[in-house]
Amino acid sequence: MKAGRLKQGRVGKALLGLAAMALPMLAWAQAATAPATAADAEPAATVPWQLNLHPGVTQTSQAAYDAHMFAVWVCVAIGLIVFGAMAVAMFRFRKSKGAVAADWSHNTTAEVIWTIVPIIILIVMVWPATEKLIAQYDTRDSELTVKVTGYQWMWKYEILGEGVEFTSRLASDSNAMRQSGQQPTLESNPNYLLEVDNPLVLPTDTKIRFVITADDVIHSWWVPALGWKQDAIPGIINEAWTDIRVAGTYRGQCAELCGKDHGFMPIVVKAVPKTEFRRWLAEHKAAQAPAATVAAAP
Numbered sequence: 001m002k003a004g005r006l007k008q009g010r011v012g013k014a015l016l017g018l019a020a021m022a023l024p025m026l027a028w029a030q031a032a033t034a035p036a037t038a039a040d041a042e043p044a045a046t047v048p049w050q051l052n053l054h055p056g057v058t059q060t061s062q063a064a065y066d067a068h069m070f071a072v073w074v075c076v077a078i079g080l081i082v083f084g085a086m087a088v089a090m091f092r093f094r095k096s097k098g099a100v101a102a103d104w105s106h107n108t109t110a111e112v113i114w115t116i117v118p119i120i121i122l123i124v125m126v127w128p129a130t131e132k133l134i135a136q137y138d139t140r141d142s143e144l145t146v147k148v149t150g151y152q153w154m155w156k157y158e159i160l161g162e163g164v165e166f167t168s169r170l171a172s173d174s175n176a177m178r179q180s181g182q183q184p185t186l187e188s189n190p191n192y193l194l195e196v197d198n199p200l201v202l203p204t205d206t207k208i209r210f211v212i213t214a215d216d217v218i219h220s221w222w223v224p225a226l227g228w229k230q231d232a233i234p235g236i237i238n239e240a241w242t243d244i245r246v247a248g249t250y251r252g253q254c255a256e257l258c259g260k261d262h263g264f265m266p267i268v269v270k271a272v273p274k275t276e277f278r279r280w281l282a283e284h285k286a287a288q289a290p291a292a293t294v295a296a297a298p
């Protein structure tokens with residue numbers, strides 16, 4: 001009887017442990033089996049039944065993912081210890097076995113331990129997270145600066161110092177679909193409301209600084225795969241930076257409620273190798289040069 005109950009306790013503890021471990025383990029397994037990325041693919045796109053955050057494709061997004069995973073495993077360890085201790089206490093010291101509850105109400109040693117241990121755990125988590133946050137705001141040594149301006153309801157991009165600027169609006173097929181009253185499906189419109197006429201082309205493996213502002217109301221420039229969002233505020237210039245490590249297409253949206261068409265000003269970033277970016281830049285410079293000459297003429 002006693003052996004049977006002890007066994008029952010161990011099984012209960014094991015089940016609780018398994019339940020606590022299941023989600024992170026499944027998420028880890030899913031990440032490990034993620035398909036390899038091709039240059040034209042969308043490496044950071046979400047998949048149905050995705051269990052975890054995507055690590056993204058930049059130093060910032062990887063740092064956020066690492067901090068998140070560290071916190072998850074700390075929580076799993078705490079969960080195993082706490083629920084394990086509860087399971088042991090409930091099964092080993094149960095009433096049917098004749099257990100009698102202790103009648104003391106204070107234990108200074110225990111109180112000191114359960115105050116100091118969480119403080120140490122928090123410091124262990126805060127220290128690396130703070131380093132990551134400081135790095136996230138360090139825009140020094142960037143090789144390229146892109147000015148982003150939010151408008152109701154589109155984005156304007158300027159590659160500073162290169163004389164290249166253009167606007168980026170919701171793609172016409174998404175726009176036609178939303179006004180048609182038809183129901184878009186994932187199969188027929190996989191990038192519904194996430195496609196633009198002119199994507200922002202950026203080079204990979206380059207520290208790119210963004211200066212972000214708005215012309216009318218507050219918007220927010222957000223591409224999840226890059227790992228940050230930054231408010232675009234009229235009269236204020238906010239900074240951010242990125243270094244995209246994997247070529248591909250990354251989609252985002254305005255993340256600040258900015259008016260009736262807030263949901264219709266998506267962002268598309270196309271990350272290409274440096275040589276391809278130089279070619280794209282040269283093409284845009286050539287295309288914009290005549291207009292600039294005309295504008296400069298008396």
Ligand SMILES: [Cu+2]
Nearest residue numbers: 219220254258
């Ligand atoms: Cu907006």
